[in-house]
Amino acid sequence: QKEVEQNSGPLSVPEGAIASLNCTYSDRGSQSFFWYRQYSGKSPELIMFIYSNGDKEDGRFTAQLNKASQYVSLLIRDSQPSDSATYLCAAAWMRGRRALTFGSGTRLQVQP
Amino acid sequence: EPEVTQTPSHQVTQMGQEVILRCVPISNHLYFYWYRQILGQKVEFLVSFYNNEISEKSEIFDDQFSVERPDGSNFTLKIRSTKLEDSAMYFCASSSDTSNQPQHFGDGTRLSIL
Numbered sequence: 001q002k003e004v005e006q007n008s009g010p011l012s013v014p015e016g017a018i019a020s021l022n023c024t025y026s027d028r029g030s031q032s033f034f035w036y037r038q039y040s041g042k043s044p045e046l047i048m049f050i051y052s053n054g055d056k057e058d059g060r061f062t063a064q065l066n067k068a069s070q071y072v073s074l075l076i077r078d079s080q081p082s083d084s085a086t087y088l089c090a091a092a093w094m095r096g097r098r099a100l101t102f103g104s105g106t107r108l109q110v111q112p
Numbered sequence: 113e114p115e116v117t118q119t120p121s122h123q124v125t126q127m128g129q130e131v132i133l134r135c136v137p138i139s140n141h142l143y144f145y146w147y148r149q150i151l152g153q154k155v156e157f158l159v160s161f162y163n164n165e166i167s168e169k170s171e172i173f174d175d176q177f178s179v180e181r182p183d184g185s186n187f188t189l190k191i192r193s194t195k196l197e198d199s200a201m202y203f204c205a206s207s208s209d210t211s212n213q214p215q216h217f218g219d220g221t222r223l224s225i226l
Contacts, residue, residue: 032212043217051212099157099168
């Protein structure tokens, strides 16, 4: 089982729609979760982080965490073409390690 | 906004040569990390550094790799004898002391081994 698993996509949504990105993780001991956006050839850029069960909202972005189901999601409201990128889910404290364990990322395409 | 800076942006090196990648973490951060991303693959953890010593390392971080904080601002990754498979983007990241705080990434160094 992969430690952090994401659907590779591409996920295609029309401009203005809600994009929903999902991630599951294998280690119940993982404590905090991060969503990074990565444009092609660029470095990961932090979008959101969450470590409590429930929802956390920041502008057009909402992160959701369900520790019982070992599930993290990112919702992007009013998607824009500039949101087209690969979204990386990462977990910290997986197997007791502070360092981040990344999923392979989901490629999002927002169609104008 | 403070940021992590990395130099050089692109390094081309002959196989077997030594290479040093440099990073300046965010000034009030205490944890420093190196990750790599081989083209088309996921971001992989290499090593973390805290209080002037390695705190964690992955299976990738073997004897060919070393890290150093030579002064109060720089954090370096050295690869002693590069191999073709070391070709990748190398990212430096830093975070503050609190356990759940996010890591902020630099722009990366693209390492090409010929």
